[in-house]
Amino acid sequence: MARRLPLPQVTLCAVSSVNVKATVRALEASLAQIDVGAALLLTDSRLEPDHPGIRVIPIAPITSARAYSEFVLTQLVDHVETSHCLVIQWDGHVLDATRWEPDFLAHDYIGASWPQYSDGHDVGNGGFSLRSRRLMLLCRDAAFRRDHPEDVAIGRTNRQWLEGQGMQLAPRALADRFAAERAGDVRASFGYHGVWLMPQAIGMEAFWRVYRDLDDRGTIRHDFSSILEQMRRGRGGLKRTSRLIWDQIISRKQG
Template sequence: MSPLLDDSGSVRARKLSLPGVMLCAVASVNILATVAALRRAMTVANFGDCVLFTDSAHEIATPGIRVVTIEPIVSSAAYSQFVLRDLVDHVTLQHCMLVQWDGYPTHPKLWEDAFLECDYIGAPWPQFSDGHNVGNGGFSLRSRNLMEACRAPGMTIGHPEDVMIGRVNRSALEKRGLRFAETTLAARFSCERSGNLHMSFGFHGVFHMVDVLGVHQFLKLYESLDERTSVWRDLTTIIRELRAGGASWTIGPRMWCDRIRAYWPGKNTLMQRRD
């Protein structure tokens, strides 16, 4: 099966027009991969704004991406704090599309205007069956109204940020009139641990990225990563996908060696939320 993106990282369809949506990412690690995700999202749609929030000294030489300097995101909990409490101060449009290096839109033809009728939409969580299963925040669309409500008195600000929104605070947010996507609509917006990559507008999860990028582009991206925790979590699946795509048998031992070195005593890395 051919990758969803061509060799330039562009999607294979006409771009959308989303002037009321701000595309953004928040990162202190994997900056090059995060910029690549923003660039790929920008081939899907023309957004009203595109912002990378970072403390990185990397030169971001990509037209259309504004860089806003923030304090270092030194933990996954710090990421959640910023997204729940501070991000809304920078959002001037009606909606914010949040992406990460391993989750972004890929299928402009599968866009639905119904997505914008929701205050929050992300890939459904298959592990919950109580109706509060929407959803993953790594690639998500949220209204500014919801973002403002998330830091109102009485709301819990904790970690992970998407669980705070989609489960801990959901009932309180709904009482304020905020709307969460139904499971079926959320599955058409994004897939993660459930759903169909080829039937969703976008995705979240590094375990999908060999299919999205192809073997060569995935390995190029892998080499650019300075923080690979999410890769290690699904390493067996990723190696299987790489081998199925034609990668050499040596890729498995090589990546397992990388994992061992990453956890060698004395090695410290910044940790950022990836799930």
């Protein structure tokens, strides 16, 4: 087994009340590549991960995306003792630890860039992001305007104020080497975020296994068309695309 990248100054964190099994898989995939100071799953689900390095922290249910933002901005820092926190979600994780750059830790916030912005405030995505503990503490400051989604609150709404407090957000080029999402190259980054990237990042068969274990398949709705097209071209395409469509019909009725 290859030696894992030592990152003792980083706490790996995931916060979720849905798709928890897939979230555990993302933590395990990351831990296969990096050796961190701590690995935490903050959830209301009762489970014991097989991986001995994952510690479960019981929390109240996260009932919405807005509630997730509020928790990450105000409560997650209470569980982080290291200088930095690597936040991941079920649809993103560390891909290639050899692409780690020490300069990542020289910044207080780094996540995949947002190609839709051209004003320089374009870093970045929170679903796979590295943030310093001192930045996380500032997110609880009375002057910080908390909003949803939490990554926009950090990367855009409060960026100027955060920089005024001495925080350094990564430049776009570095962010694109850190992670791929709407921009960047999933084949040339340390990690990624985005369910539509999963077939490319982990392979179609592995993605299908993850998908079948999801307890909220409606979470792929925003990127359904992209996933459907990739699935159509893969093995068992007709059967699997039919299942995807049916699942979305059911999730909309339940929603």
